Amino acid sequence: MKSTINTSPDHIARLLKQFKLIDIQTNYESEIAYAIENNIGHREFLVRLLEIEAEGKRERNVEKNIKAARFEGIKTLDGFDFSFPEKINESKIRDLETLSFIENKENVILIGPPGVGKSHIGISLGVLACKKGFKVLFTTAQEFIDKLYKSYMNGTLDSTFKAIRKIEVLIIDELGHFQMDKEKESIFFQIIRQRYEKGSLIITTNVPLGNWDKIFSSKLAATAILDRLIHHCHLISITGDSYRVKGK
Missing domain, CATH: 3.40.50.300 (P-loop containing nucleotide triphosphate hydrolases)
Structure with a gap:
């Protein structure tokens, strides 16, 4: 039986935007190509996407925290x-x-x-x-x-x-x-x-x-x-x- 799931880029983009998965939206096409080229299984593919999103959220939170802190310049x-x-x-x-x-x-x-x-x-x-x-x-x-x-x-x-x-x-x-x-x-x-x-x-x-x-x-x-x-x-x-x- 032919699948009725809508896999169009526009539909995927709408879903990812709805759930605010910004980094997956940016990277999923390249990750699909990488998975095909390297014969990566579904679970590993999913984990890679989730890790990309988690890292992106962490970086955005750091930027948000630093902005909210109101430092007089960034020092280390x-x-x-x-x-x-x-x-x-x-x-x-x-x-x-x-x-x-x-x-x-x-x-x-x-x-x-x-x-x-x-x-x-x-x-x-x-x-x-x-x-x-x-x-x-x-x-x-x-x-x-x-x-x-x-x-x-x-x-x-x-x-x-x-x-x-x-x-x-x-x-x-x-x-x-x-x-x-x-x-x-x-x-x-x-x-x-x-x-x-x-x-x-x-x-x-x-x-x-x-x-x-x-x-x-x-x-x-x-x-x-x-x-x-x-x-x-x-x-x-x-x-x-x-x-x-x-x-x-």
């Missing part, structure tokens, strides 16, 4: 000059590449003067996390606090908190370039409290932990925040001259 640890800083624990930073700190809901604090590569390292870990499927957000401390305070003034702070809780890796860059008043400090403390043992923070700062009362309103406030931050935390201290003025 392979592109970092570990020989330039006067003092840096490369092995400790390389250990962070496993991303086990994210699985364990641990924090990373990178401390050092301007220009020694703190932001580079933070972004590199964030990009790697995006590639592994984690939701990441990169923001400067000033921008982050201003956004939270604006939400507070607009009465939308709860919804902002809810969105931030979905972020698995929150990267706060340049903490310490301004001092918070009590209202902003209170909002920031709520973020730290909500993320405690529930999500990872990566913070870069040029202020030693003992001087964090210069960021917050008092030593008491700084201690309350640090108590939660450093309980499960990787502290990375970097010293040296600024890479930005290297050679000048």
Whole structure:
């Protein structure tokens, strides 16, 4: 009996589009030709198509995650000059590449003067996390606090908190370039409290932990925040001259 199945390219394209199988739609003709030429069985042919689609979806998700993270440029640890800083624990930073700190809901604090590569390292870990499927957000401390305070003034702070809780890796860059008043400090403390043992923070700062009362309103406030931050935390201290003025 003659088959009544419609195998026309247009019909196949419509079905693949309906189920959003973008990569199979692009590659199935070449895969058919490969299967015929190499005498590949039906199961292997099907697996090859599914693997093509899975890889395509993974790459699109990575692109989506990186775009949503709002990085200030894309950095990698392979592109970092570990020989330039006067003092840096490369092995400790390389250990962070496993991303086990994210699985364990641990924090990373990178401390050092301007220009020694703190932001580079933070972004590199964030990009790697995006590639592994984690939701990441990169923001400067000033921008982050201003956004939270604006939400507070607009009465939308709860919804902002809810969105931030979905972020698995929150990267706060340049903490310490301004001092918070009590209202902003209170909002920031709520973020730290909500993320405690529930999500990872990566913070870069040029202020030693003992001087964090210069960021917050008092030593008491700084201690309350640090108590939660450093309980499960990787502290990375970097010293040296600024890479930005290297050679000048």
